[in-house]
Amino acid sequence: MASNGKRMTSDEELLEAALHGDEAAFTALYRRRQGPVFRFALHTSGDAAVSEDVTQEVFMALLENGGRFDPARGTLLSFLYGIARNLLLRRLAMKRPEDSDALPEDLAADDDVLDDLTRRETIEAVRSAVLSLPAPYREAVVLCDLENASYEDAAAALECPVGTVRSRLSRGRAMLGQKLAVKTARSIS
Amino acid sequence: MKESHLKVDPVLQALRALAENDREREAPPEVEARLLGAFQLRHARRVRRIQRMRTWAASATLAAGIAIALLLWPNRTPKPAVNATPPVVEVSEAARPAAEAGPAPKVVRAPRTLARKAAAASPPQAHEVVTDFFPLMNPAPSFGRGQMLRVQLPAAAMRTVGLPVREEHLGDLVQADVLVGEEGMPRAIRFVRFDVK
Numbered sequence: 453m454a455s456n457g458k459r460m461t462s463d464e465e466l467l468e469a470a471l472h473g474d475e476a477a478f479t480a481l482y483r484r485r486q487g488p489v490f491r492f493a494l495h496t497s498g499d500a501a502v503s504e505d506v507t508q509e510v511f512m513a514l515l516e517n518g519g520r521f522d523p524a525r526g527t528l529l530s531f532l533y534g535i536a537r538n539l540l541l542r543r544l545a546m547k548r549p550e551d552s553d554a555l556p557e558d559l560a561a562d563d564d565v566l567d568d569l570t571r572r573e574t575i576e577a578v579r580s581a582v583l584s585l586p587a588p589y590r591e592a593v594v595l596c597d598l599e600n601a602s603y604e605d606a607a608a609a610l611e612c613p614v615g616t617v618r619s620r621l622s623r624g625r626a627m628l629g630q631k632l633a634v635k636t637a638r639s640i641s
Numbered sequence: 642m643k644e645s646h647l648k649v650d651p652v653l654q655a656l657r658a659l660a661e662n663d664r665e666r667e668a669p670p671e672v673e674a675r676l677l678g679a680f681q682l683r684h685a686r687r688v689r690r691i692q693r694m695r696t697w698a699a700s701a702t703l704a705a706g707i708a709i710a711l712l713l714w715p716n717r718t719p720k721p722a723v724n725a726t727p728p729v730v731e732v733s734e735a736a737r738p739a740a741e742a743g744p745a746p747k748v749v750r751a752p753r754t755l756a757r758k759a760a761a762a763s764p765p766q767a768h769e770v771v772t773d774f775f776p777l778m779n780p781a782p783s784f785g786r787g788q789m790l791r792v793q794l795p796a797a798a799m800r801t802v803g804l805p806v807r808e809e810h811l812g813d814l815v816q817a818d819v820l821v822g823e824e825g826m827p828r829a830i831r832f833v834r835f836d837v838k
Contacts, residue, residue, distance in 0.1 A: 473688075475680060478676075478677075479673070486667060489668075490667055491663055491666055494666060495659075495663070504669060508668070512676065512679060515680060575658055575662045578658065582656075597653065597656040598656060598660045625652050632651075632655060
């Protein structure tokens with residue numbers, strides 16, 4: 453296969469080679485795309501362990517069903533986001549509703565560095581606010597604002613029109629602004 | 642209420658800060674190790690499946706070849722194909738066709754139905770003479786266990802292993818023993834001739 457020593461640039465080429473048994477191609481594709489998939493799962497679920505499982509399941513699903521990937525319908529990354537989203541929705545559906553407002557467990561460990569405290573607090577407040585968004589808005593915000601996915605990729609992953617992505621994003625940001633303002637007001641008072 | 646809302650720009654800034662903070666976050670290395678293990682297992686399974694399919698296809702081809710041969714020559718009795726001399730039987734005067742009127746030869750070629758009847762009436766004593774085995778795979782993998790199948794093939798098959806067959810006998814059916822490996826691949830073939838005593 454061409455992966456030995458030769459640099460392959462497209463995800464599609466790597467997938468094709470991986471599906472034909474090229475381990476190096478599969479490794480390269482995984483290393484290239486596992487970060488965005490993991491972070492999408494993390495920002496959507498707020499749970500590092502769940503994100504780890506989802507990332508693994510996404511690439512297992514790619515091995516099993518990668519032949520169904522159609523480049524005409526979106527990029528491979530959007531295909532991966534789509535698989536991750538379905539897995540997350542399945543998991544979130546099984547989760548108790550009261551868990552959704554809980555702070556992610558991986559946020560518990562805080563540094564005692566005072567200089568970073570304000571920034572960290574802000575970041576964790578944003579993370580917490582993102583997690584508290586309803587799923588459709590959260591997915592749009594995570595994909596477009598946190599992972600810099602294009603509207604087209606987000607639409608492919610979320611299985612909705614680009615216009616819907618835009619409106620969910622706009623609404624999601626507005627809701628975030630509201631939540632962050634309330635948090636700010638509370639912390640000040 | 643409106644005053645308590647942050648404007649969009651600060652929201653985007655906050656989101657950017659979160660994205661920047663988490664930019665290096667990735668799945669732990671164990672995930673990659675587990676996936677590579679699964680990949681290798683899956684690939685090994687795939688290779689085995691392809692090998693099984695090839696074996697099946699070869700067996701199916703052999704079976705189809707045999708079936709086609711049998712369909713094309715359904716009513717012919719097997720004859721010794723190499724230098725196959727026409728079967729000679731004694732035919733009584735009464736059974737001789739009218740077209741053969743005239744001085745009766747001592748030995749005539751019997752019509753097929755009569756020949757069959759005659760054969761049924763007094764089966765000739767025949768014994769098998771076999772050729773050496775001719776390999777069908779090159780290079781031939783090691784042979785552990787297998788099966789010998791007796792099949793009927795057109796005599797033309799003998800030419801494929803270099804045995805001489807007269808042009809007029811290419812369509813005759815001959816019997817052959819096919820040695821099939823335990824994986825289902827035909828390994829070797831030998832041809833059988835019946836010498837009538």
